Amino acid sequence: MTATRPHETVLSVTYPSERRARVVADALGPEVGEIDDARSTATVDRDGSAVRVRVRADDLVALRAGVNSWSRLVAVAERVGTSADRT
Template sequence: MTAPHQTHLTAEYDSTDQARAIERSIRPEIDDIEGDRTTARLCRNGQHVELTVKATDLVALRAGINTWLTLRGVAEDSFAGLQ
């Protein structure tokens, strides 16, 4: 897949433990959600979690961004509920 469109979504959390929990919540979805038009990459560095979404077209990029922001939001809400 040639992906001329991409975006980087970075979030900084209060602690490394929180960032790790968010990363671990999202990571299983990376291979399950990718399609013919979008791919995603996830990395964590300390308190920062970065998602890179790449897509073949802008419509797919928008859909990918919405999907990953939703998944990240659910992970954040779940972590907050444990506090």
Template sequence: MTAPHQTSLTAEYDSADRACAIERSIRPEIDDIEGDRTTARLSRNGRQVELAVEAADLVALRAGINTWLTLRGVAEDALAGHS
């Protein structure tokens, strides 16, 4: 999908191991959640995890951002409980 609306959500963690754990938690959702109006890409570089969200329209972009921020937050909360 080449979408006219896009954003990048980047989070930096205190260690590469924590970033890797966040990435592993979110990665299975990438293919499961995509729809006709939004797509997402996930990447990690050391301590940073980046989610790129693209959408056909602004409403879909907002919904995609909310979904991915929620999933990232759940992964962070789950890791915090195991620290």
């Protein structure tokens, strides 16, 4: 945690394959920096078959909003990943 953003949550999801994790992380990547606001920010990284979204915020309300937004984005990215597996 940083002094400027004292609240933090990490959403970590492990997928059955590195390929699926890569597709999800790649789908999330363009959103990093785009949906940040004055009170929260997020990063996305992948380690093998795990994708981690780290949300940092100035206060708990902003943290909750950021976690909700990123949780929805992960769900959408997972649907993209499922579609990619079918092709």
